[in-house]
Amino acid sequence: MKMRVVVLLAVIVVFCAADAQKCALDDLMSSLTKSTASAVLQNVTLSCTDVQSRGYQAECPKGYKPTCCSCTNAGCYWDISDDQTCRCQCAKPITTTVNRIGVIARCCKIAM
Numbered sequence: 001m002k003m004r005v006v007v008l009l010a011v012i013v014v015f016c017a018a019d020a021q022k023c024a025l026d027d028l029m030s031s032l033t034k035s036t037a038s039a040v041l042q043n044v045t046l047s048c049t050d051v052q053s054r055g056y057q058a059e060c061p062k063g064y065k066p067t068c069c070s071c072t073n074a075g076c077y078w079d080i081s082d083d084q085t086c087r088c089q090c091a092k093p094i095t096t097t098v099n100r101i102g103v104i105a106r107c108c109k110i111a112m
Contacts, residue, residue, distance in 0.1 A: 044110060044111070045110070045111050045112075046108060046111075047109050047110075047111060048067070049064065049107050049108075050104060050105070051086075051107055052102065052103070052105075053104075054101070055101065056087055056090075056103065057088070058085070058086045058103040058105040059086075059105070061107060064107035064108060064109045065083065065084070065107065065108060065109065066080045066085070066105045067106050068105075068106040069087075069088075069103060069104065069105050069106070070103070071102070071103060072101060072103070072104070073101045075090060075091060076089060078103070085105075086103050086104075086105035088101055088103050
């Protein structure tokens with residue numbers, strides 16, 4: 001790590017010493033940041049899957065996080081609990097089979 005910092009500082013010194021009036025340290029740092037970010041993002045993938053469940057909750061597979069949820073019954077709202085589970089909260093109890101509750105969770109993970 002120390003060697004990388006020394007090399008980076010040496011490049012900056014050489015770059016600025018060539019023409020002190022046109023030393024664009026901000027441009028150099030911007031270029032380095034953009035190229036590093038671009039290189040990292042080329043290796044990143046977003047993988048998503050839907051999990052559907054009857055009942056009041058749907059749990060995402062291991063390694064995935066819920067990004068959105070949906071309750072199949074009007075009058076219910078959803079929340080994400082314990083960073084892994086979509087849960088439907090209903091103000092009134094669901095008693096008929098026609099109005100049976102269900103949960104759909106959109107689960108995603110970022111992989112490199």
